[in-house]
Amino acid sequence: MRITLVQGDITEQRVDAVVNAANPSLLGGGGVDGAIHRRGGPAILAECRRLRATRYPDGLPVGRAVATTAGELPARWVIHTAGPVHSTREDRSALLASCYREALRVAGELGAATVALPAVSAGIYGWPVDDAARIAVSTVRAAGAELETALETALETVAETALEEVRFVLFTADVHAAFARALKDAGG
Template structure:
């Protein structure tokens, strides 16, 4: 599994699937979540409402992931995951790692070969970008080792700011 760091807009990435740093309601929000919903169009919100009405009546739990079509995005799929909110006392790195490994599991189930992640839980959820990068890279490498038959070949970390991209590059080495 190849890991790449990209500075830019995750909604414009030519990958099979992008990961949405969603809130548990799945009904849109700010930041990456809002940008993905805007570009994907109203059918994404409809798909998320359908998930809430059927398999996720209580919302998506922290650390879990679920897929929907990408609709108007370049990516064929959106994989929604809910990162832990440090401000709400969710400080366990295992919850954060689960966001990455569960997203990879969903990507595999969808047949995705390329996947783009944002800096899940960095920013408004209060996690330090350096810690997010370290946990994310460990989770991706761990998933690759545990699932040698994974079809995911490329994992991009798409960071909106130059500063965050620089931090991720430094942690990746």
Template structure:
């Protein structure tokens, strides 16, 4: 069974084989986790994302999918970019949120990554309710078949950390 750890802090400082970026579909940087990863990782990550846009993802990365680039100046070797869905009261998009986690783990398997750090996907600017974002993250990670041995859930703040710890325990 996969080991899930919870830490509070900055995902750009976590030592892991890969860190997951809660990216937007352009793959070209943005706010929140996405902006922090691009700033800390340096221009190499943006260059790799531009290459993806010029080749395999000219229309951008759809919600629920994932793709990897180098980690640039980050302590992680790889960045797995995934696009979570924007939360909607009227449209159940939880399948896309589950897919973002599952596809990220599949990409990690392709990279032979054994330790992967995740933020709470869609729980920031995309408005996903925190308690549900935590439940989807933990249940999806636990139920996904993967070679990843350890997932580090990186909480940005005390409330997400508390909810993640309760869900993991």
């Protein structure tokens, strides 16, 4: 699995799955969530409403992920993950890491080969960018290694489930720089 970084707009990525830093309500919001809902159109919101009416009546739990159509986005699916709000009183790092693990798990279940990820919780949820980048990169690298090990034991399904590229799509130069440092520090 290849990890790449680009500075840009996640709604313009031609990938199998775009990950949404979603509001737990699944009904849209600001930042990445609002941009995905606006660009993707009403089909995404319609599926999110169905999920709220059935599977997640209280909203998507923080750290979990679920897929919907990508609507009018140049992708097949949107994988919504609800990130934690940063806290100086409580370590919520495991919840942030879970967002990335769960998004990649759902991507694997969908058969996605390419996934675009934002900097979950590093915007309005206040997570310090350097720490968010470190958690994201280390979690994705570990998940990639686990996926490769699992695929080695099930060679007949490799072609159907191999995640080839995880692309962090970072909106600003400072966030891109933080992720580049984290990737370099992780040996990538």
